[in-house]
Amino acid sequence: MSGTTTPMLPAQVSIVVPILNERDNVGILVDRLRALLDGLAWEIVFVDDDSKDGTGGVLRELARQDPRVRGLRRVGRRGLSSACIEGVLATSAPYVVIMDGDLQHDETILPRMVAALRGGADLVVGSRYTGSGGVGDWDARRAWMSRFATRLSAMVNKCNLSDPMSGFFGFTRELFDEALPRLSGLGFKLLLDMCSSVDRKLTVVEEPYGFRSRAHGESKLDSLVAWEFLMLLADKSFGRVIPARFLAFMLVGGSGVFVHMAALWTLLAVADLSFAAAQTGASFVAMTSNFALNNALTYRDRRLTGRRLVLGLLSFYAVCSAGTVANVGAASYLFGTAQQSWWLSGFAGVVIGSVWNYAMTSIFTWR
Ligand code: GDD
Ligand code: MN
Numbered sequence: 001m002s003g004t005t006t007p008m009l010p011a012q013v014s015i016v017v018p019i020l021n022e023r024d025n026v027g028i029l030v031d032r033l034r035a036l037l038d039g040l041a042w043e044i045v046f047v048d049d050d051s052k053d054g055t056g057g058v059l060r061e062l063a064r065q066d067p068r069v070r071g072l073r074r075v076g077r078r079g080l081s082s083a084c085i086e087g088v089l090a091t092s093a094p095y096v097v098i099m100d101g102d103l104q105h106d107e108t109i110l111p112r113m114v115a116a117l118r119g120g121a122d123l124v125v126g127s128r129y130t131g132s133g134g135v136g137d138w139d140a141r142r143a144w145m146s147r148f149a150t151r152l153s154a155m156v157n158k159c160n161l162s163d164p165m166s167g168f169f170g171f172t173r174e175l176f177d178e179a180l181p182r183l184s185g186l187g188f189k190l191l192l193d194m195c196s197s198v199d200r201k202l203t204v205v206e207e208p209y210g211f212r213s214r215a216h217g218e219s220k221l222d223s224l225v226a227w228e229f230l231m232l233l234a235d236k237s238f239g240r241v242i243p244a245r246f247l248a249f250m251l252v253g254g255s256g257v258f259v260h261m262a263a264l265w266t267l268l269a270v271a272d273l274s275f276a277a278a279q280t281g282a283s284f285v286a287m288t289s290n291f292a293l294n295n296a297l298t299y300r301d302r303r304l305t306g307r308r309l310v311l312g313l314l315s316f317y318a319v320c321s322a323g324t325v326a327n328v329g330a331a332s333y334l335f336g337t338a339q340q341s342w343w344l345s346g347f348a349g350v351v352i353g354s355v356w357n358y359a360m361t362s363i364f365t366w367r
């Protein structure tokens with residue numbers, strides 16, 4: 001074993017590293033950190049969302065060689081922020097640093113980050129937008145998107161950081177525990193999530209660094225990162241009144257109305273079905289479309305695949321059918337027995353049906 005400095009002492013510093021398909025990067029990262037952190041009681045906690053490229057095997061091998069390297073494997077889950085949160089929960093070190101596992105974060109600033117935390121900072125942020133920091137070889141589009149997101153984030157960010165979008169930052173356990181009850185865990189911006197979850201004024205230190213380009217593997221942040229980011233902003237802004245997920249579910253439901261009408265028209269005009277048959281068919285088309293969109297957007301972090309996708313669709317049909325019965329029943333009661341206006345009765349029916357669908361699919365479909 002190399003560099004066995006105090007392996008038996010409880011870790012003072014835990015480096016939490018979210019990873020997904022980073023087979024060729026993790027070993028290099030461990031070697032570099034081992035050399036850099038020599039003299040500290042450290043540990044690395046990799047949080048792997050069940051990578052399909054053999055990362056898990058590489059991790060086990062690394063952990064066998066050095067007990068300071070640990071691997072946490074999550075199955076059937078996805079999400080950068082929630083992976084980091086679970087990594088932090090799995091350590092008891094007083095200082096934690098989150099960093100990417102793809103070598104894009106410049107690890108040489110780590111000793112300074114740890115020193116800042118030990119010196120009394122609540123939060124230390126690796127920043128690309130201060131001092132000698134930079135974004136490396138990003139194209140104009142990505143650089144623009146990052147700056148735009150930084151502007152938008154000012155809505156919820158109370159920390160006044162030069163780089164609130166950074167995925168490279170450290171904090172004390174006290175700060176994390178303080179933020180924990182209010183963390184959304186949505187998307188990939190844990191720093192922003194943490195900063196907007198505490199009310200007191202934090203002592204923050206920024207460490208400039210240059211974002212490196214990727215040598216192995218590829219970025220996991222796809223075209224839907226913008227959507228995830230909006231979900232986080234919504235949840236941070238008014239999530240305590242209306243959960244962002246419920247809002248997303250409602251948006252998808254709204255889109256279903258248009259899908260339904262288009263399908264109804266097609267089945268009547270093109271397929272020449274009877275009205276009842278066309279209305280039934282259109283309902284199934286709309287439910288299927290709602291299911292697909294909710295799976296891709298609302299429940300992105302728990303999205304179903306393979307056999308569970310088919311079972312999920314069936315349970316979605318069942319829940320929504322019962323939701324329609326509840327909707328019609330409540331609306332008819334209000335309109336008939338309680339003598340309310342048609343629009344109030346109709347609207348109340350829709351609200352009751354939607355809440356039912358949301359609550360029940362969160363239990364039975366995306367549990
Ligand atoms: N466990 C887990 N689950 N890890 C993930 C997931 C996930 O769903 N998605 C990505 N990762 C891991 C990657 O394997 C990598 O180690 C790290 O998270 C960053 O992901 P990348 O896919 O490389 O992201 P990026 O380089 O495009 O984005 C980086 O820069 C952004 C700032 O512009 C990240 O550092 C972001 O956090 C950061 O906000
Ligand atoms: Mn990366």
